[in-house]
Amino acid sequence: MNTTVLSKPHKLRRVFVWQLPVRVYHWLNALSILVLIATGFFIGNPLAILSGKEASDLYIMGTVRFIHFVAAYIFFFNFAFRIYWGFVGNKYAGWKNFIPTNKQFFKDMWAVIKTDIFMTKGSELHTIGHNRVAGFIYFLTFIAFGIQCLTGFGLYSATSDWWFPNLFAWVPAVVGGDFMLRQIHHWTMWFFILFTVVHVYLVFYHDYVEGRGEISSMGGGWKFIEEEIFEANKKAEEKKK
């Protein structure tokens, strides 16, 4: 594919990449993570509130925690849904985009790193869905999601009577108490912040350099692929069969 010569001007094929459930998942996830980070920071280090009111008239921390817990439930079930969709969704949503199952995956990752980080020429892979590095990083974020769910609901379990959070009651015992759990929960949050910054930057980067509609793809689900690359991808798929 490296040798594909693109026609000038580009002839673009519209490809439906992100299905509606994937897009809904993405934005719900983004929103809940933003809310969780903001409220999480507040819970970890609440602002000094100067108020003449009695405690009985205020419920600031209570409200912030409530929002945090609601967002956590949305985050969890949204994540659970995405795992399900990894098995029933289209080619670009499948779990094989994220979890390496063969050596080629790592070879492709290296090619992406060469192209996009070291910026050498001639190693371009024209992937349509997630590129391999992105897919693998998302796999790491899924692990981070898992850690946040375990530690978060582990902390929450002691205050809840519902069976669902109580499923996580074993977690504090494993890491040596709530204190350590709280720290892990806090540290992992920073991974989300760093991820978000890099993620948003790279979306702009790809849109800018490749001009395939990377940014808008998470809105309408479309990407616009050069005719030649489309044909090359199609041939490669047919060969596999």
Added chain:
Amino acid sequence: MIIETSTKRKTYYEELTEKGYSRRDFMKFCTMIAAYMGLQSSGVAQVTEALKTKPRLPVIWMHFQECTCCSESFIRSSHPIVADIILDKLSLDYTETLMAAAGHQAEEAMHKTMKEHYGEYVLCVEGSVPLGADGVYCMIGGKSSLDILHEVAEGAKAIICWGSCASNGCVQAAKPNPTTATPIHKIIKNKPIIKVPGCPPIGEVMAGTIVHILTFGTLPALDGIGRPKAFYSKRVHDSCYRRPYYDAGLYVESFDDENAKRGYCLYKVGCKGPSTYNACGVMRWNNGVSFPIQSGHGCFGCSEESFWDNGPLYQRLPNIAGFGIEATADTVGKVALGVTAAGIAAHAVATNLRKKKMIDNLISEGKESEQELKAE
């Protein structure tokens, strides 16, 4: 696990009446301890019945690497019978600090209990066991505490770990743990173990645990870590009388500010109540007089594992070793964020240089189309 009944040994009630307690005192004690144990009101009768009919429970109480604050707490529990019943009457056949016997006599008493009540005595351990240098850091009567523990645990029907030392190592197991102080559950694997952590644990909690074994002949319900659920299922935070200030968002910012005078929540000055499981907020200390938070000082989580290593007592986030003094997760996070931002900026510049041709092509193609449309 049924406690053996023998005609030889007197019941608790008999011993107490001999000592001069009235029936009224006895009933008051039974009611109080049943309430502490979290029993329903019918449980009072069960406790009374057990103390009236069951013979004394043979107990061996070992002191290893510890400061005896657990014993101190125990003998100061709020009802005098607690101390009397357990220390005088619980058939405390061997305990280094409180027994009258010494030397060979004491050793003899211990071995007698171990032999006579093999498989039925309760072993109470106060303190951790140092494993370093073959255990020489804690020697009693010429034997290492490790050897003694193995010997005594052999015939015990259950082990109660008093305090944080026996439960999770406490201060002597704090980094770098020079004597390799080790909690009991990591040494003895084949016996039921009850952990009663705290530095020290509340006296009534200790008494409640023993009376439960006495009354029901079984171990109390334990949580995942092995602590009695009746006393350790709620966080100090959940039963704290300052909790409304926490929920309201009103916090002490420093120990001498106006908010401290008003009795606001101590969360921001490092109170570990939200991550500490104990009954302090409900039972309190010294006959229910007070507990740390009530005295204006945050909880420092003395009943939690490795609380000495969990960072400064007056900070919410611990310092991270290897990142300089006073670096918390947030400091490290902020630096990482700065490094990431710098990386992104460098990458953006590099992109515009290295991929100039690609980008120019896209731009020129787009502009050509624009011109074409204009021309029409």
